[in-house]
Amino acid sequence: MGISNHIPFSSPFIIGREIDYIKLAIQNQHLSGNGNFTNKCHDFFSNKYGFKSCLLTSSCTDALEMTALLSKIGPETEVIIPSFTFVSTANAFMLRGARIKFVDSCTNSPNIDLDLVEDVITESTKVLVLVHYAGIACDMSKVEALKRKHNLLVIEDAAHAIDSYYNSQPLGSFGDLATFSFHETKNVICGEGGLLVINNPQLSDRAEILWEKGTNRAAFARNEVNKYSWIDLGSSFLPSELSAAFLFAQLENINLIQSRRIEIWRKYFDRLSPLAQSGYFKIPFLPRYSTVNGHIFYIVCNGEAEREQLRNYLQSHGICAVFHYIPLHSSPFFCSKHDGRELPNSDRFSRCLLRLPLFYEMHNNQIDKVCDRIYQFFH
Numbered sequence: 001m002g003i004s005n006h007i008p009f010s011s012p013f014i015i016g017r018e019i020d021y022i023k024l025a026i027q028n029q030h031l032s033g034n035g036n037f038t039n040k041c042h043d044f045f046s047n048k049y050g051f052k053s054c055l056l057t058s059s060c061t062d063a064l065e066m067t068a069l070l071s072k073i074g075p076e077t078e079v080i081i082p083s084f085t086f087v088s089t090a091n092a093f094m095l096r097g098a099r100i101k102f103v104d105s106c107t108n109s110p111n112i113d114l115d116l117v118e119d120v121i122t123e124s125t126k127v128l129v130l131v132h133y134a135g136i137a138c139d140m141s142k143v144e145a146l147k148r149k150h151n152l153l154v155i156e157d158a159a160h161a162i163d164s165y166y167n168s169q170p171l172g173s174f175g176d177l178a179t180f181s182f183h184e185t186k187n188v189i190c191g192e193g194g195l196l197v198i199n200n201p202q203l204s205d206r207a208e209i210l211w212e213k214g215t216n217r218a219a220f221a222r223n224e225v226n227k228y229s230w231i232d233l234g235s236s237f238l239p240s241e242l243s244a245a246f247l248f249a250q251l252e253n254i255n256l257i258q259s260r261r262i263e264i265w266r267k268y269f270d271r272l273s274p275l276a277q278s279g280y281f282k283i284p285f286l287p288r289y290s291t292v293n294g295h296i297f298y299i300v301c302n303g304e305a306e307r308e309q310l311r312n313y314l315q316s317h318g319i320c321a322v323f324h325y326i327p328l329h330s331s332p333f334f335c336s337k338h339d340g341r342e343l344p345n346s347d348r349f350s351r352c353l354l355r356l357p358l359f360y361e362m363h364n365n366q367i368d369k370v371c372d373r374i375y376q377f378f379h
């Protein structure tokens with residue numbers, strides 16, 4: 001099988017002035033963090049999405065660790081997290097010593113089943129973490145009701161959800177805090193990178209201090225104080241200007257990226273709908289309140305054996321389709337800490353979900369080839 005015939009699952013790309021901007025950062029003699037390009041990225045996010053305050057980070061994992069620090073976790077603090085998510089969502093809070101309560105996915109969506117959240121809320125519950133899986137929004141009206149009733153801090157892990165909307169309000173603008181990822185597998189990339197969004201103004205001063213190693217160096221850089229010192233916990237969460245320069249070039253082209261990815265997503269949806277209607281598998285359920293942002297196109301097979309046969313069949317024809325998360329509640333690290341509740345939907349999405357190739361530079365004939373092979377497999 002020649003390289004040219006191979007269809008990868010995802011593929012990093014350059015779309016605009018990435019290299020020019022990296023050269024400019026070098027010419028400007030500012031390669032460390034919190035420079036011009038970092039500020040340009042912050043302004044971009046505030047202007048386009050109305051995020052109150054933004055801090056670029058070296059990864060979404062780092063941004064999540066900042067949310068855990070900002071949540072002031074104590075040894076008894078309980079945090080509610082979907083089981084069907086990436087390890088970083090949970091690690092951030094485990095690192096601070098929180099007790100994690102994992103909650104199941106919905107029946108028709110990998111998103112957290114918000115109707116199950118109240119069952120695990122106790123006096124010690126402080127934080128609810130959401131993941132908008134595949135960029136499809138959680139039901140934010142239910143989230144708001146839970147937040148109000150139980151006085152929760154809400155954190156959106158919006159790693160999949162850039163430029164996606166709940167009733168025309170951008171995801172990442174609902175939670176007290178939200179995080180995004182610019183890892184090379186996401187929609188908008190810079191290799192490794194992330195963003196912390198601070199929507200709750202009470203948390204923004206402290207966020208900036210944690211970001212700069214627990215010092216007030218950012219205030220110093222703005223000439224607000226005449227020396228900087230150690231005033232809180234912190235770490236080095238900020239990315240270098242080289243990453244920010246690359247990212248800003250991508251952000252300048254976000255509309256192009258999004259429209260092409262959404263087009264690919266829609267082509268999969270339209271071409272595979274007949275097979276879904278015949279019951280061979282399920283395609284994503286789209287609630288009326290959510291947009292599509294073309295991050296992941298997945299199908300849900302009727303069983304794990306069939307999912308694996310299909311995955312291997314596609315692989316043998318040069319198509320890389322991949323499964324996704326292994327449930328965290330039953331993972332080797334966590335299973336002895338779990339309270340024993342069954343989380344059947346999380347287990348089912350782990351066994352049966354298959355993600356199809358989707359990347360900015362994907363050609364229409366590659367989409368056709370993937371769909372043709374899926375038809376051949378089922379007929």
Ligand SMILES: *Cc1c(COP(=O)(O)O)cnc(C)c1O
Pocket residue numbers: 058059060061062085086088089131157159160180181182183192193194
């Ligand atoms: C990708 C991802 C992360 C981690 O992002 P990094 O930038 O690689 O640290 C966290 N949560 C979810 C849901 C993700 O998909």
